[in-house]
Amino acid sequence: MIKTETKIACSHCGETCMNQELQQDDLNFCCLGCKQVNAILHQHKMTDYYCLNPMPGNKIISSASNKFDYLEDESIASKLISFKNAQHTQVQFFIPQMHCSSCLWLLEHLYKLNEGILQTDVNFTDKSIRISFQQDRISLKELCNLLMSLGYEPHITLKDYEEEKTKPKPVSKYLKLGLVGFCFGNIMLISFPEYLGLDLADNPLLLNVLRFTNLGISLPVFFYGASEFFKNAWQSIKQKHINIDAPISLAIVLTFTRSVFEILTHTGAGYLDSMCGIVFFMLIGRGLQRKTLTHLKFNRDYTSYFPIALTVVKDKEMQVKKIQEVEEGDVLKINSQEIIPVDCILSSRLADIDYSFVTGENDCTSMHAGELIYAGGKVMHSSIEVIAIKPFSQSHFTSLWNNQAFKKEEEYKSNFVELISKYFSLALILIASLTFVYWQIVNPANAWNALTAVLIIACPCTLLLTSSYTFGYLMEWFSKEGLFIKNADTITKMTQLDHIVFDKTGTISEVVQPEIIFMPLNSTIEDLRVVVSIMKQSNHPFSKIIAKHYEKLSIEEIQSVKEIAGQGIEAWHNEQHIKIGSASFVGMQVPNEISGSLVCFSVDGKTQAYFILKNKIRSGIKELFSALKKYSVSLLSGDNALSVQQMKHIFPKDSSLLFQQTPQQKLDYIHSLQMQGKKVMMIGDGINDAGALKQSDLGISVVENHFSFSPASDAIIHADRVANLHAFIQSAIGAKRLIIGSFIYSLFYNAIGIYFAVSAQLKPVIAAILMPASSISVILIAFVGTRYLHYTYFQKNNEKQRHDKNHVLR
Amino acid sequence: MNVIIFLLAVSLLVAISFLVAFIWSASNGQFDDDYSPAQRIFFTDNIENENN
Known part of the structure; x- marks a missing residue:
């Protein structure tokens, strides 16, 4: 199939131009806003803007001029x-x-x-x-x-x-790293004479100078560089559980005190080089993992969606009032395109309110004076005046945020890395005490030496290294693929899911009016005109959509119309009997395999035709569901049940599809799943999913472009990458295996180290070789492993797609 | 051999002067934005071309 229609991209923002009239010279524009910006830039000789990148602009979204x-x-x-x-x-x-x-x-x-x-x-x-x-x-x-x-x-x-x-001005993240790296490098260098066999007997002065210099340089590492491990450990102990930082802090403190002791008593050089090295590598790992995506905000609440202040009309004078200060009985002026922040009563004659913000449903309702308007509606067309009946914090809409789900502090759950570290530490303490007992019997002089050596050489540092590097690299790959993760724990959570809940509009389907396909069969355009005229009088969502689609047809006055709830419409016009509705109501046979909602009509039972209403489904969604076989899925939509048929077609057979859900109901549904002991992931876009996203174990919010705002969640995904969800989950599971694998590998180094430690012959030089060797190999495994994961789950896919595309083009 | 002690002091002095320079630049915000400085260098060029 070849599409003859060529798409013209806007010279300013690159969107497809629907309107041919907005041309100027050889430039095309999608909207008046883009054209105006272009004109302004030309006028000020600022066309460099267009030279640097092709079509760099942002689409101009019309907003009220008095917004600020x-x-x-x-x-x-x-x-x-x-x-x-x-x-x-x-x-x-x-x-x-x-x-x-x-x-x-x-x-x-x-x-x-x-x-x-x-x-x-x-x-x-x-x-x-x-x-x-x-x-x-x-x-x-x-x-x-x-x-x-x-x-x-x-x-x-x-x-x-x-x-x-x-909050105080943040210290650059590179400062600590640079400082610790400096100390690590210098200590290694200064320790060299000792590694190469400089003995105390040869030159006591030189050796002592070297050792004390090392001690001096290691002070900033111990007191500043390693302080965050101590802080984390102390905090976890205060909360009565032990996280991975606790055994690491213990090892660092032990290494440092033993080194200080050895240097002061002139008995040895200590293990300051190993200590600084491990702190340095761990800090890099932590930084990699914590690499914050500063421009993404994961903790937005509803206040970010509302205007900051409102115009209050008082004694015919306009006043600006902060949204939190609005009181009952205030007369508010709300501009077009603004969101109504409080429950109120309309005092203007007419208003068009779009509740898509709350329900996700793309539907505009007309309101008359005196009607109750709930907070969260968007004012369309013209500005209106309303009387507030509740203050901001008590409105119907904001009450969702008073739910328990938003109040609970992120409760601490230990992840599998900490579970491993617990057993590892226990085993280590056992080995250390056995060693101590053995040397007490054989040669008490070695006992303390061996005990501390075991704890120094085999701290769970490699475990921390492997997890932080693997998660850090994976997060980087994920963000390249369009999934932005809040923190590393989110990846762990991804491996434990068993139920996935989807939102419809904006997640599975695109946010546009449904597509209408008309199958005329034996009907004429005249029949269509009459049918559309009848539908114009109906309030059913299907009728509204079809009537809107055929707006340009001239409408006839239809006298006798009878609406039969749940079935359809009957009408008599020009001596003809017209029936519109489901296939059984109209009495006609339609093919079974239609994916979409059907509206049939017949004229005098002879002439027949039907419409198919289809939501535009994102590509790859069907494949996604067949890939997600292992998980149970369900659909939570704020929309009406209009697309039930189509959704049934896409979703696996036994999944539950729920429509017309309020934000509160969505939250409750997630909660009920969790009560059954399920780990639930929620994917949704609008603020109507905010409650569900927060309640779920892992909430992913969907955004159309990376700068749009999303409700509070654990992760943010690009709308066109939702279809890759399975690949993301698979890579997370792969990463978990990778961590366990490379930890087992690092045990091999530990075994060597423990052998030296137990036999009380751990020399600083052995520690100084083992430490970087194990750290660097673990980092390498993480680096190569995550690359491999990315290749298997994404690259291959992308290549296949590219191949398919080329194939089609040829 | 003891000249090594002197060399150690000198080399540490040099190294620490670099460290101080690094600390100054890091706390001065020179590592905060890793995108725009690299781009800005192109801008001035274009403007000069325009003027010519």
Whole structure:
């Protein structure tokens, strides 16, 4: 099949152009917003923006022009401003849309667009921007409007700014690493004469100078570098359980004290080199694992979705009020495209409210004056006035967040790595005490020496190394494949699942109106026109969709229409009897294998035709379900049961499909599964899934593009990568096996070390060889192993797809 | 042999001066953003071309 239709991409943002009218010179635009930005940039000779990257822009989403009015309120604005004097102001914004060097260029050249702007500093990694401007030339509000008009709307949540101010400036993550690495290298170097056999008898002065220098250099490693292990260990002991940091801290403390003792008593050089080395490698591993994706926020709550402040009408005057301060009885003015933050009563004559934010269902409802509007609806078309009946915190919508699920602190569950470490430590203590007893009998002089040597050489450091490097590398691979993981524990959780719950709209299907396929059979266009006219009068969701699809057909007045609930519509028009509804109601035979919802009609029982309504399913979803055979799956949709047939077709036979679920019901369903002892993973997009995502053992939120906002979750996945879910789970399971495997391998080194330690002949040089050898080989296994996992579960797939594509093209 | 002690002191002094330089640059935020500095170098070039 060859598609003759060519898609024209917008010269600004690269989206497909639906409208041919927005052409200028040889440029095409998808919307007026994109065209305007292009014009502004041309006018200011800033076309470099388009030279750096092809189609770099962000699609301009129309927002109310008075969206940033609240910034006129001094108390709100002052929270954003980091510095202010008589002439200029400095402010910091978070701009998640920033994605390429063109963005960087444009934002750093803002001064060309407005002479009030003095300087902009972009931090690309944090997606933040610091702007200095002259407040008498451009106000904060105008600045935000300028950014918004360019497609870089700053994301402002007061909570972020408050947190920013209270937390101390973070120390660069490289500082500690660099310092410990420096100490490790120098100690190794200074220890060389001793490795090569410099003896105390040869040159006592030189040897002592070397040893004391080592001791001095190791102090920052012990007190600063290793401090986070001590802190973690202490915290876990306070919570009455032992995590992996506890035995490691013990080993570090033991190594250090024994080394200090040996150096002070001139009996040996100690194991400072090994200690610094292991701390260094462990810090790198921890850093790799903790490599935060600073621009992704995993802990958003509902407040990020609401406007910060509202316009309150009081005595015919407009006032800006913070959302938390809204009281019962306040008259609020809500702009088009804004989300209604509180339960309220409509006082304007008419309003169109879109509840897709809450239900996920793409449906606009019309409201009349006096009707109750629940929080979470989005105002469409024109701005409205409402009277609040509940304060923000008590609204129907926000009450979801008062649920237990949002209050519970992340309770600590030990993962399999810690389980292994527990047994390992027990075995180690057993060996150490047996050694001690043996030497007490044979030669008491060696007893203490052997005891500490065993504990030093065989600490579970390699276990920590192998897990942190494997998880760290895997997380990096996952983010390249479009799955962003909050922390390493999430990967462990992925290996323990047995039930997966999917949301429909936005997860399995794309967020667009269902596709309509019309099978005319023997009907004419005249019949269709009459049928659509009848449907226009019905309130059934199917009718609405079909009527909207055929908007352009001229409509006739139909007098006698009878709606039979649950079956269909009957109508008489021009001496014809028309029936619309299910196949059995209309009385016709349709092929069985239709995947989608059916609407049939007949005219006088002779002429027949039917419509098929199909949700656009993401590609690869069907294959995903056949791959996920091991898991039970279910569907939780806020949508109406319109697509039941189609979903039944995709989902495995025995899975439960639930429709018209409220956010609360979704949460409860997950909870009931967990009560049955199941480990549940939830995948969903909208805020309507927020409760379920939080309640589930592993919540993954789906985003269309990497800068859109997602509800609080453990991981964020790219919408077009949902189909790869099975590959992600498989790699996580593979990673777990890898860790166990390489740990068993490292036991081999431990066995050698323990042999020397038990026989009381552990020389520093042996420790100094064994430690890096085992660490580096374990790191190598993690590096190669995760690469292999990525290759088997992703690369092969991708290659196959590429091959298929080429094949089709040829 | 004792000259090694002197050499040790000198080499440590040099090494520590590098360490101080590193600590200064790390706490000065030079490692915070690893993307934009590399890109900025292209920008000025383009503007100059435009002016010519």
